[in-house]
Amino acid sequence: MPHPAAEHSAQETVPQAAPPPAPLPAPAPSLYDPPELNxxxxxxxxxxxxxxxxxxxxxxxxxxxxxxxxxxxxxxxxxxxxxxxxxxxxxxxxxxxxxxxxxxxxxxxxxxxxxxxxxxxxxxxxxxxxxxxxxxxxxxxxxxxxxxxxxxxxxxxxxxxxxxxxxxxxxxxxxxxxxxxxxxxxxxxxxxxxxxxxxxxxxxxxxxxxxxxxxxxxxxxxxxxxxxxxxxxxRLEHTGLPGSALAELDYAHLEGHQTGHPWIVLNKGRMGFSASDAARWAPEGRTEARLPWIAVRSALATYRGVPGLDTAEQLYARELDAPVRESFDAALRDRGLEPTAYLYLPVHPWQWDGTVLPLFAASVAAQDIVPLPSDGDHRLPQQSIRTFLNVSRPERHTVKLPLSILNTLVWRGLPTRRTVAAPAVTAWVHGLRDADPFLSEECRVVLLGEVASVAVEHPLYDGLDEVPYQYKELLGAIWREPLGSRLDAGERARTLASLIHVDPAGRAFVAELVRRSGLAPEVWLRRLFSALLPPLLRFLYRYGTVFSPHGENAIVVFDEQDVPVRLAVKDFVDDVNLSAQALPEHEGMPEDVRRVLLTESPDFLPQFIHSGLFVGVFRYLAPLFREQLGVDDAVFWSLVRSEVLTHQARFPELKERYELFDLLTPRIDRLCLNRNRLHLDGYRDRSERPHAAVHGTVPNPLHAL
Incomplete structure (x- = not known):
């Protein structure tokens, strides 16, 4: 017989209902499957x-x-x-x-x-x-x-x-x-x-x-x-358009079809991005974005602007609609914070998540940095990745934001010191142009100034000289003048890099532009060189100042017939270099500008035009004109040389400068961009940005023809 206690226990047992079935697992998110990977x-x-x-x-x-x-x-x-x-x-x-x-x-x-x-x-x-x-x-x-x-x-x-x-x-x-x-x-x-x-x-x-x-x-x-x-x-191969379709695109949308730096082999590495990041934020993704803003306490952030944008309030009045500005102020007041103690700036969403939150966590916790909503404007990333054009309100400034990714040799941040100095450099360079009738009235060169900036210091990194430079470029924003408002009726602009673009069928984009112009290829080339070279030569010879006029920074302005008529330059604050030999034209330079601009010996200064323009663009353009438009190499380079000599003859009083900054030497240094990655710098961290390697020399096609 069973034990009484056991019997009693069994009598009290109540059958339990079956447990409910476990919920079905949520469907797994679909994996990103790029259609171009075929x-x-x-x-x-x-x-x-x-x-x-x-x-x-x-x-x-x-x-x-x-x-x-x-x-x-x-x-x-x-x-x-x-x-x-x-x-x-x-x-x-x-x-x-x-x-x-x-x-x-x-x-x-x-x-x-x-x-x-x-x-x-x-x-x-x-x-x-x-x-x-x-x-x-x-x-x-x-x-x-x-x-x-x-x-x-x-x-x-x-x-x-x-x-x-x-x-x-x-x-x-x-x-x-x-x-x-x-x-x-x-x-x-x-x-x-x-x-x-x-x-x-x-x-x-x-x-x-x-x-x-x-x-x-x-x-x-x-x-x-x-x-x-x-x-x-x-992706570019899979989604490429023929030249006839590209010619109809505006400046902002044409950027999404460019193939990147022609010289650097590893030109779209974007180390730090995932595949879906690249699809979302790379220019070939061609995806508009609404950028969020942040508020940064003025103890961490510094504002600078050119005359007319002397205060941040003047900038915000142009960039933010009144309801947006009020929403930003309200977001701070809801936290018990005073809006006048903060500066506002847009932030790249990837940078916020991947860099700002981990590295500025203490500042976020202390409410020295406060996240805000978007301003509502739609923007497109350009070839530099960190630069966004406003496609909702084209009259508003272009914004340049730091991205802590490694791409084309360097980390793509914004150096704090140069960000602060950008408006002052802009004002000085604009002053040279505006006081020179040849530049301002004859060439009508457009210099897209970096007219306002907010630089945000990291509480620790910016005080440590020995840390890798990527940690001193983490947060900030630069506002650049928009291009569209600088163009005349009927004019359109395209980066110089677009001229060496070849569509998936092998046809050069420049061949389509020459066809649309109705000009003979050689005549069109003359127009191109007369639009590009005179302002660059004037800055070199008269002011001992050079930009780096590579394909992304130099912009060709065309008339309604697609004939080149003048030059625009962007990103010049990062790439302005001065003669190390003192010149009278530099005597009035503000000290904050002098401290930040790089200098080079006079014999090396012309290298920026050679490497940026002649080697970096014309080296690829000349074969396209030979193979697709029938212009022999000797003719191509003779036209370049002729434009240089014509400019020198125009200003004989600068003869000593032509010898000091000699573009026509028999040979030039061979700058090397791929050697940096393979042999000199590799992927190591360093406290300063790397410089291009120099390896031997190459013959100068402008020396004698």
């Missing part, structure tokens, strides 16, 4: 990027391809092509080249920078110097890579050259030592197989690690940055 777009973008990689690495002599003999039956040679033929003959026709890759036993075996690959030879003694370093003109010509096919493998034993992996391709040499690589000609030979088409820039990096002299850490980051660049290129 085989066709990826392969087409990869082919273009691989050709660019080889061309730009060869230009900087990171690689030295070897020219094949002209007869098809001749064997491949391991002798590097003669320097004069390879680098100095702008009419050198297309020829076959080979480029040695790592032998299987060499892959993954790091070597000291400067050590030869296999049995190959270096291109010269020495190491690259850095722009601004004392040895800048020391004739640095060293290269850590070589394209010569070695005669010995990694173990020191002879090796059949035909067995060594290599690329072959067709290329043409042109001005400034430029390489024009035919993308469709790239063939890979490895593992004894027949030559096969090759379109994989990522595979090239891993196959050429030793040839390129990469250490493991740099290689790992390079693969990531190149992969992000290629993904962005695939």
């Amino acid at each position: 085989p066709g777009a990826w392969q087409r973008a990869g082919r273009r990027l691989l050709a660019k990689t080889i061309a730009e690495f060869a230009y900087e002599e990171i690689l030295v391809p070897v020219r094949r003999p002209t007869t098809a039956s001749s064997p491949v040679t391991d002798a590097p092509v003669h320097r004069a033929a390879a680098h100095e003959n702008p009419s050198d026709p297309y020829a076959e080249y080979t480029l040695a890759l790592d032998a299987p036993g060499e892959r993954g075996a790091p070597r000291e920078p400067g050590a030869p690959t296999g049995g190959g030879t270096l291109s010269g003694p020495g190491t690259p110097s850095v722009h601004g370093a004392p040895d800048r003109h020391g004739g640095a010509t060293g290269s850590v890579g070589t394209g010569a096919l070695p005669s010995r493998d990694g173990a020191g034993e002879p090796r059949d050259r035909a067995e060594r992996p290599h690329l072959s391709f067709r290329a043409r040499r042109s001005a400034y030592g430029h390489w024009e690589v035919e993308p469709d000609s790239l063939l890979l030979v490895e593992d004894g197989a027949a030559p096969a088409p090759f379109t994989d820039p990522l595979g090239f990096l891993t196959r050429a690690r030793t040839v390129l002299g990469l250490d493991g850490a740099t290689l790992g980051h390079l693969v990531r940055e190149l992969s992000a660049t290629l993904a962005a290129d695939a």
Whole structure:
């Protein structure tokens, strides 16, 4: 019998209802699936990027391809092509080249920078110097890579050259030592197989690690940055428009179709962005955004403005509708805070979440920084990523905001000291232009001034000299003059970079503009050079002052027939450089401007026009005019030289300046932008922004024609 207690317990047991079924799990969020990541777009973008990689690495002599003999039956040679033929003959026709890759036993075996690959030879003694370093003109010509096919493998034993992996391709040499690589000609030979088409820039990096002299850490980051660049290129390939459609776009929307820096291979790495971040915030995403604002206590923030915007209240009266301004004030009062103790500025949502909240957490907790809603205006990100054009109210200022991402060599923040100084620099440069009738009345050059700024100091980082510079560029805003209100009726503007854009079908955008103008290509070129060069030359020769007129900062203003008529320049506060030799024109410069502007020796100052405009843009524009518009290279560069000489003849009183700032020297320094990432700086932190490397020299096509 059961125990009485147990029986009693059993009698008291009440059957329990079955538990309710567990709720079904919420559907998993759909994963971001970019439509451009498809085989066709990826392969087409990869082919273009691989050709660019080889061309730009060869230009900087990171690689030295070897020219094949002209007869098809001749064997491949391991002798590097003669320097004069390879680098100095702008009419050198297309020829076959080979480029040695790592032998299987060499892959993954790091070597000291400067050590030869296999049995190959270096291109010269020495190491690259850095722009601004004392040895800048020391004739640095060293290269850590070589394209010569070695005669010995990694173990020191002879090796059949035909067995060594290599690329072959067709290329043409042109001005400034430029390489024009035919993308469709790239063939890979490895593992004894027949030559096969090759379109994989990522595979090239891993196959050429030793040839390129990469250490493991740099290689790992390079693969990531190149992969992000290629993904962005695939999007541009997938969504690209023909030139006829691009020509109808306004300035703000055309920016979303540009392919980025033509010289830097890793030009869309945006390290820090996720894939969905890039889709949302990169220019090729073409997505309008409403930017939130923040309030920052005046003890942390500094406001500066040009005359007419002397106070923040004057700026806010132009930028904020009255109800928006009232909502900002109310948000502070609701927290028991006094609005007059704060400055208002927009903030990039990515920066707020990824940088401001983690690094300014103490300031947010103390209500020194207070989040606010959006002002309601729609804005589009431009090629610089951190700059937004107002498409709801085009008459309002463009805003430039810091982004703590690594892209095209540097972190994309806003340096606190230069942000504070931006309006003062603008006022000084505008003063030079406005007092000079040639600039203001004849050239009518547009200088889009950075007319107001708010710089926010970090309570700790800004007082620590030794910390990486990225931590001193965290928070702030710059307001730049809008472009549209500076244009005459019928005028339209496009960045200079758009002129070297090629659509997915291979047609150059500039060819479409020339067609629409009705002018002969050579005549159109003359108009382009007469719009661009006179104001730049005037600032150089008369004022010992240069901008960096690269494709993104220089803007071409066209008339209603798409004929170039004048120049506009933006972002010049960051890129203004002065002659280190004292000039009378600098005597009245305000001290706060003098402290922030960079200086260079007079012989190096013209390098900014050469590298920014001639090497950085015209080096790519000249082949497009040759191949698609029938203008020979010699004619192209003679027109550039003619414009320089015409300007000099116009102002004979500046003859000494033409000799001091000589644009027509036989050779110029070769500035290198890709060497910084591969060999000099890599991905290391540093306390100052890096400068471009200088590696040897190249012939100047303007010297004598």
